[in-house]
Amino acid sequence: MVRFKAWVIEKGEAGQTLSFTDFDAADLMDGDVTVRVTHSGLNYKDGLAMTGRSPVVRRFPMIPGIDFSGVVETSDHPDYTPGDAVVLTGWGVGETHLGAYAERARVNGDWLVPLPNGLSPAQAMAVGTAGYTAMLCLMAIEAHGLTPADGPALVTGASGGVGSVAVALLARAGWHVIASTGRMEEADYLRGLGASEIIDREDLAKPGKPLGKERWAAAIDAVGSTTLANVLAQTKSDGAVAACGLAQGMDLPTSVAPFILRGVSLLGINSVTTPRPKRRAAWARLAKELDLAALAAMTNRVGLAEVGRLGEDILSGKVRGRTVVEIG
Numbered sequence: 001m002v003r004f005k006a007w008v009i010e011k012g013e014a015g016q017t018l019s020f021t022d023f024d025a026a027d028l029m030d031g032d033v034t035v036r037v038t039h040s041g042l043n044y045k046d047g048l049a050m051t052g053r054s055p056v057v058r059r060f061p062m063i064p065g066i067d068f069s070g071v072v073e074t075s076d077h078p079d080y081t082p083g084d085a086v087v088l089t090g091w092g093v094g095e096t097h098l099g100a101y102a103e104r105a106r107v108n109g110d111w112l113v114p115l116p117n118g119l120s121p122a123q124a125m126a127v128g129t130a131g132y133t134a135m136l137c138l139m140a141i142e143a144h145g146l147t148p149a150d151g152p153a154l155v156t157g158a159s160g161g162v163g164s165v166a167v168a169l170l171a172r173a174g175w176h177v178i179a180s181t182g183r184m185e186e187a188d189y190l191r192g193l194g195a196s197e198i199i200d201r202e203d204l205a206k207p208g209k210p211l212g213k214e215r216w217a218a219a220i221d222a223v224g225s226t227t228l229a230n231v232l233a234q235t236k237s238d239g240a241v242a243a244c245g246l247a248q249g250m251d252l253p254t255s256v257a258p259f260i261l262r263g264v265s266l267l268g269i270n271s272v273t274t275p276r277p278k279r280r281a282a283w284a285r286l287a288k289e290l291d292l293a294a295l296a297a298m299t300n301r302v303g304l305a306e307v308g309r310l311g312e313d314i315l316s317g318k319v320r321g322r323t324v325v326e327i328g
């Protein structure tokens with residue numbers, strides 16, 4: 001009987017518990033590829049899962065962890081053979097399917113992508129779901145036809161995971177980046193990633209007018225709620241906002257004014273079930289375009305045994321940039 005280390009969420013009458021324990025390989029869920037997990041990441045959704053703050057976990061027991069990189073151990077999938085280096089984000093891993101905070105994972109091979117050329121397994125998880133989502137946001141803004149010549153690009157939640165990678169990617173692509181943060185003490189960090197201007201997130205946090213001064217042509221919003229409403233109200237005519245997050249809240253108290261009077265577009269981003277060709281294209285671009293020095297500057301590392309106590313920290317906005325979980 002093979003056992004391995006894993007974080008496990010259980011639900012009992014007293015509520016949810018999280019423990020670091022030995023897990024029996026026989027209890028892994030169905031899948032055609034078994035991976036020796038070497039790295040994972042800490043994402044906002046992992047915080048929700050580990051603390052039980054939101055009902056993102058739909059099956060118990062659950063191993064949390066929504067993304068991993070690792071090496072294929074066994075495979076019945078035509079695309080993968082033992083020894084292949086792979087990456088996974090999304091598909092309900094860590095929510096409905098046993099996840100990444102473990103030394104082994106068994107998954108559907110269709111969910112995997114080969115480790116992109118140019119990134120190590122640790123770098124791939126420094127990018128992780130958050131960075132991959134930032135790239136999907138940039139791709140959506142570009143597909144809308146916007147370029148740096150149209151005006152500045154705003155990033156909200158800029159010191160967080162999605163935000164930090166978004167700042168670096170936009171700056172690298174030539175945008176004048178305005179970073180909105182609640183941590184003004186991180187201004188130098190954000191300038192180091194490529195931000196040209198830093199604004200206090202309080203500017204955008206409170207209810208505002210249906211339309212305001214036109215300040216940016218594009219935005220990547222990880223925050224939602226009143227912030228997103230204000231971001232839309234201050235987007236230039238024919239601009240676009242890629243919305244991927246809800247760090248302030250799930251609501252969106254906006255009006256139709258930005259859409260019908262300025263032709264602003266709201267672009268929804270869902271990284272979980274992105275079809276394979278787009279997923280591979282996003283990873284290939286990340287490997288080519290993300291400045292690896294910027295990636296290193298935004299990355300912290302923790303061991304598997306430590307990640308279980310970081311759930312509250314990420315939900316309360318205390319985690320800067322990305323956190324790689326070292327496993328194998």
Ligand code: NDP
Binds near residue numbers: 130162271
């Ligand atoms: P992080 O916690 O790393 O980043 C979120 C950032 O938002 C914080 O660092 C903070 O930045 C800011 N923030 C936190 N609380 C508030 C608040 N109350 N009001 C305004 N700003 C706040 O999380 P991630 O980067 O991992 O994820 C960001 C969001 O994107 C989450 O909501 C997550 O669920 C979502 N997401 C969605 C995906 C999708 O597929 N759509 C995929 C990945 C993430 P600062 O201190 O700089 O203000």
